[in-house]
Amino acid sequence: MIIEQLQALIKDGLKKANKEETLGLSISKYSIDLERPKEKTHGDWATNIALVASKEAKKAPRQLAEAIVRNLPESQYIKNVEIAGPGFINFFLTNEWFYQVLNKVEEADKDYGQLSIGKDQSVNIEFVSANPVGPLHIGHGRWAAVGDSLANILNKAGYEVTKEFYVNDFGRQIDLFAASLGVGEVPDDGYKGDYIEEYKRKIVDKHGEEILYDTEKLKKEAVNGQLEEIETTLKKFRVVFDVWTRESELYSSNKVSQAIFELEDKGLTYQKEGATWLKTSQFDDEKDRVIMRSNGEPTYFAADIAYHKDKIDQGFSRLIDIWGADHHGYIARVRASIEALGQDPNKLKIILGQLVRLYRGQEIVKMSKRTGEMVTFDELLEEVGKDAVRYIFLTKSTDTTLDFDIELAKEQSNKNPVYYVQYAHARICSILKHASGQAVSYKGIKKANLSLLKAETEFNLIRHIEQFEEVIQEAATNLTPHILTTYSAKLATAFHSFYTHCKVITDDKELTQARLALLNCAHITLRNVLELLGVSAPQKM
RNA sequence: GCGCCCGUAGCUCAGCUGGAUAGAGCAUCGGACUUCUAAUCCGAGAGUCGUAGGUUCGAAUCCUACCGGGCGUGCCA
Structure with missing residues (x-):
């Protein structure tokens, strides 16, 4: 993951700045926090290290940030570094970094997302x-x-x-x-x-x-x-x-x-x-x-x-x-x-x-063995379908009481988020099918010229694909499966947006291959998330 | 009384190991199908983050008190 590489880089920069400019920092005290800024203009990654360490360095945060940036080692994956706001250091990654991610995804395929943080445990x-x-x-x-x-x-x-x-x-x-x-x-x-x-x-x-x-x-x-x-x-x-x-x-x-x-x-x-x-x-x-x-x-x-x-x-x-x-x-x-x-x-x-409350529309379904007013889980599965039930159960934090509306869960419309994600998967399959019908065969990512991928929606999709490992790490560390559901919806949005703005199969053979490579990676990632959620990934809908 | 969870947009909820202008879906309003599935996309409006203090360069996030809701507080499981 790029995050570790960046952390190491920043740490080096901090050490070097500390030495060269005699800041007197006890480096070991600091861990480098990196976050993805909400604002796109703030780059791909940002660190607040200059704000955190400014007191001990007896320097204004922005000044310290400048010192760190001055001493930052070179990296092929960093396009640009900026200091912004009260003293954040923002990193912009090169396109090559993102293309490399796609290579990794296709190579790993079913194993994309496999981590080793639980090794031997x-x-x-x-x-x-x-x-x-x-x-x-x-x-x-x-x-x-x-x-x-x-x-x-x-x-x-x-x-x-x-x-x-x-x-x-x-x-x-x-x-x-x-x-x-x-x-x-x-x-x-x-x-x-x-x-x-x-x-x-x-x-x-x-x-x-x-x-x-x-x-x-x-x-x-x-x-x-x-x-x-x-x-x-x-x-x-x-x-x-x-x-x-x-x-x-x-x-x-x-x-x-x-x-x-x-x-x-x-x-x-x-x-x-x-x-x-x-x-x-x-x-x-x-x-x-x-x-x-x-x-x-x-x-x-x-x-x-x-x-x-x-x-x-x-x-x-x-x-x-x-x-x-x-x-x-x-x-x-x-x-x-x-x-x-x-x-x-x-x-x-x-x-x-926290507990589950069952609703039919606005009306709460009272569960009582005595009155016989009892909806068993088996009946619920029959009525609603397992995919919708699983997805809805996983949309909310376990700390939150869950209101389960049977009517809503049954509705096969845009009100029901599970279909939104599955539909993205089905659409991908549909393009792949269409490609083979047109006798356009995908030749693999190694033969694709990925530098042709530069549209905003294409990059946005790559960025989302790339976040998969982090999301798994966070879910595994904090034991919060619901963040995967949120992620699956975001990934689907990134895909749907790409779909509307970029046609995959066109007369431009080279661009078609590049987009098929991206599509294949989106397919892999979407399928792998759905698998973790235990929700099926339909070929068509 | 005590303990745990929750209180964020009209609704359902993310965000809570402190960061830059608080997010998403639905609902509402306005656009986009002669094109790989419109179960889609693009855009707009909408918020005293329950209240009051405190800590901090910075608080939805941490601390304290209070208010409101849920669940516990068995020689039940």
């Missing part, structure tokens, strides 16, 4: 993890999209990624679920509603009436059946997990009891009111938490301690959990438990996602 990312007691709802869908896309991005950034679904197939909720399906009376806090009745019929059809009398078997089959449906829905959404870890297995393999022993051993537990408590308040939690109830049953938290310990023991360099905002009160205790076990709690990053 493994990440475990856990998401959805819905309780297997009913169908997925729209909130789970959001985490499926975010988690899967983030996994793609981290993978592209060079991490080794494992996608994991944690199955809560043990304990009170599961007992209640089985009890709600069985023959006896449904408990007050049991599961009700049409889907339970329907599910009961399904189970009887498959396993016969007897199963209703065999609680253990019922529990097992009921859970397995739900998991199958969950997995099917996720697959339909293009989300496939590498690992499904069952809470029940943490018990049967004694991992829960081992974790508890270890904590007792460290003297971090105590008995009170018949229950066993963990001293999480010693590790920044607001109070201690129960791990073993007074009735002898472990809490969900107990299993979760063992679960996170196990993931760390497997040797992952980082753990990521994606949780709904309603679980936020749970963060402190999980971090505390990791620390209590002598591990670094910063290995775990919890993404707390």
Whole structure:
């Protein structure tokens, strides 16, 4: 990436200026911040180093900037350097730099965007993890999209990624679920509603009436059946997990009891009111938490301690959990438990996602199992389509509550951003098809005369293509997949604008080859972004 | 009460590891199809960045207080 080369260059300039002009700066203190100026007249890149270091150098920022520029080494990729405003140093890159980018893109092709910032690091990312007691709802869908896309991005950034679904197939909720399906009376806090009745019929059809009398078997089959449906829905959404870890297995393999022993051993537990408590308040939690109830049953938290310990023991360099905002009160205790076990709690990053509100036009769709007014995620996928759902889920920061309007999502118009991006891809394919119909064969970028590309819209498109790696880096570093969605729309805009202003296939054979090269690079980039988002790239629309 | 998230254009939201005149889409208004797909493009209007202080050469961005909305605050998960 050019950014590193520029940073090194500026650092050299700064060092040399410091020495030659005895500024007395302690250079190591400064990192070179580069940003893309919003204003085109401010160049391709700008640094504020002169403003930052002016105080220590005891020089006015503009003067310091001049000193740095005077001492800047030569570079073939820098066309011009300007000092502007309060003391910014603006860099203008040569055309050759941009042409070289295109060469790189075509050569890398499917691997364009592949980074190595995660080299030799493994990440475990856990998401959805819905309780297997009913169908997925729209909130789970959001985490499926975010988690899967983030996994793609981290993978592209060079991490080794494992996608994991944690199955809560043990304990009170599961007992209640089985009890709600069985023959006896449904408990007050049991599961009700049409889907339970329907599910009961399904189970009887498959396993016969007897199963209703065999609680253990019922529990097992009921859970397995739900998991199958969950997995099917996720697959339909293009989300496939590498690992499904069952809470029940943490018990049967004694991992829960081992974790508890270890904590007792460290003297971090105590008995009170018949229950066993963990001293999480010693590790920044607001109070201690129960791990073993007074009735002898472990809490969900107990299993979760063992679960996170196990993931760390497997040797992952980082753990990521994606949780709904309603679980936020749970963060402190999980971090505390990791620390209590002598591990670094910063290995775990919890993404707390805000909730989804479902609308039909102006009207909010109330979700309530009791009233039966329930739109499952599966139904939503059927009604809206997976591409639109995935894209919309990824347009907003996970910090923002997402209003999902079914009517809008279904609309195949310019109000729906997913089609805007897909349309750009389809248009490219259409030109390529047209080219082969005209017997115009693209001979590869090496044979193209790229210096013929100089129109404003052409350069704008190249610039956008070039930003892809940076966007991936930022998304991977900050765990923010939504910036890729924003990027995809900008890239599409740059393409559409190019499309209207520059005809690719013309009588000018040389220009046609150059534009086909650009088109090919736009195609590669667009396809690769859509792949990271998990949205299809149609040949035609 | 305490904790977390949000409050930016009519609407939905970016921007928040401090930078140069606060952005995008939709909506509104005005232009562009004999041309590789008009699901497109080009242009215009539209904002006390919730309020009040503070830090800084510089604040939508950092700090403090307050106001408004959401979610938590279980021996539920």
